[in-house]
Amino acid sequence: MKMTIIVPTDFSLNARYAAEYACELANAKDYSIHLLHCYTSASVLDDDDPEPVEPTLKADELIQELKDELMDLFPNLSITLECSRSLIVEKLTELSHNNDYGIIIMGASGESQHKSVYYGSTTLAVASKSEIPVLVIPNEPTKATAKQIALLTNFKPEELDTLKAYMKWIGEVDSLTLIHVFKDGQKQQNVEDTLNTWSFNIREMSSIGEVHSIAEQIHAEDDNLDTVPEVVYNVISKVNPDMILVTPSRKTFFERLFKPSVSKAIALELSKPAFFEKV
Incomplete structure (x- = not known):
């Protein structure tokens, strides 16, 4: 069975760096990608749209856009999508118990780049509870080559x-x-x-x-x-x-x-x- 990488995203630039790293690795190793977004209403509101937006619809739109952009870069990849109204730590811990997934690849932090990398973030919480390895990517473009x-x-x-x-x-x-x-x-x-x-x-x-x-x-x-x-x-x-x-x-x-x-x-x-x- 092909191994699948879980890639959580909040649609930030930092999460995009992690997603591209994961796709590059998956492309080289013949893995699959599972894009995951855990949302609240605040995380999916569109500041440019004065009308209220249904959170599920907005999240579905954003994650599909991300998939399309990644598929343009890596056309041979298999990428699945999931939007979940849940806490990211709880959801990733749950998925880590599923034998369908082998590793989580995520950014070091979300939008806030002025804090210490882990201070105030969920990254260490995920790494502390996950039943599968967690690979944390810096908040910058990073090539998937590590010798x-x-x-x-x-x-x-x-x-x-x-x-x-x-x-x-x-x-x-x-x-x-x-x-x-x-x-x-x-x-x-x-x-x-x-x-x-x-x-x-x-x-x-x-x-x-x-x-x-x-x-x-x-x-x-x-x-x-x-x-x-x-x-x-x-x-x-x-x-x-x-x-x-x-x-x-x-x-x-x-x-x-x-x-x-x-x-x-x-x-x-x-x-x-x-x-x-x-x-």
Whole structure:
């Protein structure tokens, strides 16, 4: 049976970026697309039309227009449509239990681009409840080519499951960078020895090419130094991967990367796709 990607949309530009990414991936992998819009009256009103518009009719019109535009770009794709009067998190959680779907691909946020990526959005809620992987696309045009992968590691067996899920749904990994951040009290050499052993275990996976590792120490007692999330974000920025893999146990930590720091009042931005393994 052909795998189907769920692509939620609120008809924003950010959602369009995710839809085009999903279609490019589906076109390359022979997948199908299921476009989903969960609406309220406010989400489908036409500001240019002074007359009231029936929400279902307006949503049906907009999602059909989106399908037509995507079919112009990817004429060989199979695209189905669904408009649902429901909450997006609840609907996606429900669909994720259906064996007809393999992965959700969605934008990092909706219309508001001036917040931290996940702060105030539904993206992390979806990733936290979905029974299938969730791939989050940055709020910018992004090509569906990802060969250089980064993985936050704590030396857990579930990290192997996340890698296998990524390679099953998305593609092979040419280069993998393992990122581990540790605090004072741990010896650098011991950490590096553990990281090297873990890198060797992952290297045994037949479809993975090069495996690199980075260990960064945090000095927790000095408030003037970077926090753990900031260090991780800085390392990811230097590695500049095509994709970031997030295991189920790291979802809460990953969310903290994109919320303001109390001490430094920063809000980081997602600039690379992030693949969240199922719960």
